[in-house]
Amino acid sequence: MKTPYILTATAAPSETMADADITxxxxxxxxxxKGLNEHALDVATHEGLVTLTGFTDNLLARQRAEEIALAVRGVRGVTSTVAVQTLDLPDADIQRDVCGALADDPATADYAVHCTVAGGVVTLTGMVQSWAERQLVLRVLQGVRGVTTFVTERLTIQKGEIVNSDAEITTQIRELLDWDIRVNSALVEVQTHEQVVHLLGTVGTATEKDHIVAIAYQTGAARVDAHDLLVAYWALGSELRGEKFAPRANEAIVKAVRGTIYHNPRVRCSETLVQAHEGVVTLAGTVSNLRARLEAERDARHVVGVHDVHNLLKIRPKRLVPDADIRQTILAALARDPYVGHFHFVVSVHQGQATVQGLVGSAFERERVGDVAAGASGVLALTNRVAQPGLAGPGTGSAAHAGGPNPDHALAGRIRQRHFWSASLHDQDIEVQVSHGRATLTGTVDTWPERQQAAADAYEVGARDVNNHLQVRTPAAPESQPAESLELLADVNH
Structure with missing residues (x-):
């Protein structure tokens, strides 16, 4: 769930993308x-600020439309009034599904949160421990068919006896920004007064700005003012981001990874151990569920100085869940999902190892099935055997046999065009080759998220498969580094 904030209308200097081209x-x-009805969405752009109107049939699709627009090259901000128009489902069914979604998720199952539903509007009542936990509740419920919006005034964040001072909030934000590979903090200033955070400066993309605002809320800010945090094309320059790729000491990387994990409500209570050596992080210990294991690795890859992660985390559920119960939980979660709920799946579970089979229409839907199933309590491992037969994408198919344009050439062009319009990928060293609908990506990108995004973009425009051979840029080795023994550190916050 995006955190709302007011966008500045001040023109950014050196912007090179025309509004009409952005639109x-x-x-x-x-x-x-996939999962978006482009005929129901309207786009307008003025001085790099995008306005989205229209409607989608679920909350996830609305958020996806906003995230897509934010990530486009030249976009400085997005305002969305997109409405959610779902099928008329009985409130009792939606109530059952939202309660089931919270109960079935390993992270939210113990939260003191109650839901009531009227006309597709979910009213949340209760208390959580942090802003991150509150956002997690909303993300879980976004994935329920029939939900149109939330009323959250009565979902409060518990305030402990010790509250971060303004100086502590500023320091924590500064540290999180400096260690997050997804943002360039060199041109960002942070000021805090009475727990209201004021962000000033310049960033290169609207997605980056959105992420910085979220980081500020993680530290306990009551409100974040991003009026004076501008998005400008020139701030994407690689020379401004050199510090993000400087070598970091092993102990500093370990501390940063532990801090990042601590802010993730799915992982923070786990017995997570962190080890680092020359940019390679090893995660060991135990977590309570498969999704926590996956998110711990993802979080570690977002830390500056990390260029690879060995995930040795073992899954130890809080309680033993019978295979039959795991199977029913997965089936229920898939059935209530707005993207894949209309497909039929066969689920089998043996000693916590789940296998999902079925047919879907796209790589996006196949990935969605895996993500939903991995979130079920008790799942120790997941095999995704869902297929998407005949997935060739636009511009592929029988044209080559009929003497028409080469479909592989057309697909490669669409992938390159997609990367060209990506704010984070347009200047990366990516080579694209396509053979029989299979895309091969080679070259070097700056970060692990960009590597993942490059492959996801190829799937979205019609690739049947993607061989992702992109290398992630690694920092140059320091001129001299003292020999030291690696110390396995336990997360003191578990």
Missing amino acids: TAIERLFTTQ
């Missing part, structure tokens, strides 16, 4: 995104 690029992206 066209977003509209084209919507046509290739």
Whole structure:
């Protein structure tokens, strides 16, 4: 769930993307995104600020449309009034599903949160421990068919006896920004007064700005003012981000990874151990569920100085869940999902090892099935055997046999065009080759998230498969580094 904040309308200097081109690029992206009805969405751009109107049939699709627009090159911010128009489902069914979603999720099962539903509107009542936990509740419920919006005034965050001072909030934000590979903090200033955080400076993308605002809320800010945090094209320059790729000491990387994990409510209570050596992080210990294991690795890859992660975390559920119960939980979660709920799946579970089979229409839907199933309590491992037969994507198919344009050439062009309009990928060293609908990506990108995004973009525009051979940029080795023994550190916050 995006955190709302007011966008500045001040023109950014050195912007090179025309508003009409930005609008066209977003509209084209919507046509290739599975799970979005591009005919129901309207896009307008003025001085790099994008306005989205229209409707989607679920909350996840609305958020996805906003995230796609934010990530487009030249976009400085997004305002969305997109409405959610779902099928008329009985409130009793939606109530059952939202309660089931919270109860079945290993992280939210113990939260003191109650839901009531009226006309598809979910009213949340209760108390959570942090802003991150509150956002997690909303993310879980976004994945329930029939939900149109939330009323959250009565979902409060518990305030402990010790509250971070303004100086502590500023320091924590500064540290999180400096260690997050997804943002360039060199041009960002943080000021805090009475727990209201004021962000000033310049960043290169609207997605980056959105992420910085979220980081500020994680530290306990009551409100975040991002009026004076501008998005400008020139701030994407690689020379401004050199500090993000400087070598870091092993102990500092370990501390940063532990801090990042601590802010993730799915992982923070786990017995997580962290080890680092020359940018390679090893995660050991135990977590309570499969999704926590996956998110711990993802969080570690977002830390500056980390260029690879060995995930040795073992899954130890809080309680033994019978295989039959795991199977029913997975089936229920898939059935209530707005993207894949209309497909039929066969689920089998043996000693906590789950296998999902079925047919879907796209790589996005196949990935969604795996993500939903991995979130079920008791799952120790997941095999995703869901297939998408005949997935060739736009511009592929029988054209080559009929003497028409080469479909592989057309697909490669669409992938390159997609990367060109990506704020984070347009200047990366990516080579694209396509053979029989299979894309091969080679070259070097700056970060692990960019490597993942490059492959996801190829799937979105029609690739049947992607061989992702992209290398992630690694920092140069320091001129001299003292020999030291590696110390396995336990997360003191578990």
